[in-house]
Amino acid sequence: MKDKTILITGATSGIGFQTALALAKMGAQVIVTGRSQKTTEEAVANIKSASGNSRVDFLLADLSTQKNVRALAEQFKARYERLDVLINNAGLAPSKKELTEDGVESSFAMNVVTPFLLTNLLRDSLKKSLSPRVVTLMGGDVPAKLDMDNLQSEKSFDGLNTYSQTKLAMMVLIYEFAQREKGVTINICYPGQASTNMTRSVTPEMLPRAMRWMFPVFKFMTRDDGGKSATKASRSSVYLASSPEVEGVTGKYFDTNCKEAAWSPAVMDAKTRGDLWKIVESLV
Numbered sequence: 371m372k373d374k375t376i377l378i379t380g381a382t383s384g385i386g387f388q389t390a391l392a393l394a395k396m397g398a399q400v401i402v403t404g405r406s407q408k409t410t411e412e413a414v415a416n417i418k419s420a421s422g423n424s425r426v427d428f429l430l431a432d433l434s435t436q437k438n439v440r441a442l443a444e445q446f447k448a449r450y451e452r453l454d455v456l457i458n459n460a461g462l463a464p465s466k467k468e469l470t471e472d473g474v475e476s477s478f479a480m481n482v483v484t485p486f487l488l489t490n491l492l493r494d495s496l497k498k499s500l501s502p503r504v505v506t507l508m509g510g511d512v513p514a515k516l517d518m519d520n521l522q523s524e525k526s527f528d529g530l531n532t533y534s535q536t537k538l539a540m541m542v543l544i545y546e547f548a549q550r551e552k553g554v555t556i557n558i559c560y561p562g563q564a565s566t567n568m569t570r571s572v573t574p575e576m577l578p579r580a581m582r583w584m585f586p587v588f589k590f591m592t593r594d595d596g597g598k599s600a601t602k603a604s605r606s607s608v609y610l611a612s613s614p615e616v617e618g619v620t621g622k623y624f625d626t627n628c629k630e631a632a633w634s635p636a637v638m639d640a641k642t643r644g645d646l647w648k649i650v651e652s653l654v
């Protein structure tokens with residue numbers, strides 16, 4: 371991987387951090403994004419010392435607003451000649467409905483609009499690579515149906531169900547992207563459940579009502595394990611970013627064991643894909 375330049379969003383902690391570390395250990399040039407200068411500098415220093423790779427760099431951006439996503443893409447293009455692998459890792463599972471500066475519901479903005487916009491903005495940099503790859507991280511359960519009337523929680527906000535719907539919307543869009551884009555491989559992976567800042571911030575109210583009694587079990591399963599589960603969860607993104615086995619493979623969904631998995635029926639529905647593409651395109 372020594373000749374590869376890789377950009378990973380949200381790599382200051384959790385799965386993104388472990389993904390960046392693993393790819394740095396393989397010798398790649400790794401650029402991580404973060405929101406806070408201090409946290410991001412610390413993450414970069416830790417990746418450098420644990421990997422022995424000095425080619426680890428960072429760009430700062432709060433990815434919840436489109437202005438910042440555009441600025442990030444511009445900074446990347448100004449500094450780096452090409453992009454071999456883009457990993458859309460940053461994600462959000464909010465506890466309540468909030469709108470971003472752009473007036474978009476925050477999880478729809480972070481989990482759908484941002485990867486769509488960033489991937490589009492970096493297409494030219496990706497096309498300068500001999501074998502460009504885009505890897506995007508899926509959430510938990512994959513719902514069968516996308517609620518097109520509630521994409522931005524217009525009707526209701528429902529904790530982790532809302533998060534799953536935004537991740538399904540992202541899958542629908544990324545699959546469509548892979549159909550339209552030639553010369554760049556675009557795949558999705560499910561990392562598996564890991565103890566990270568995201569899962570440790572889940573509150574009982576975010577679980578589906580019928581499952582709230584299980585909250586202590588969920589809390590136990592996501593207790594701080596010093597990055598062990600996040601390291602395991604980084605396997606599928608590292609695999610899609612680096613393995614020769616997936617060279618040229620595009621439009622596929624891989625599970626936590628790096629095995630190809632079935633798409634949700636919503637992804638296979640061409641009308642859903644076309645309608646969602648138009649909606650998100652109009653938002654950006």
Ligand SMILES: NC(=O)c1ccc[n+]([C@@H]2O[C@H](COP(=O)([O-])OP(=O)(O)OC[C@H]3O[C@@H](n4cnc5c(N)ncnc54)[C@H](OP(=O)(O)O)[C@@H]3O)[C@@H](O)[C@H]2O)c1
Nearest residue numbers: 380381382384385405432433460461509563564566567568
């Ligand atoms: N953990 C799981 O069990 C699990 C399961 C399935 C899928 N996933 C997916 O895996 C990905 C990584 O999640 P994680 O569990 O590793 O969570 P995490 O530890 O909370 O990491 C999330 C990363 O995204 C960044 N981020 C959040 N909001 C941001 C914003 N507005 N602008 C820029 N960066 C932002 C965070 O940066 P800060 O340091 O600035 O907060 C952090 O680096 C997500 O896409 C998530 O949906 C996780």
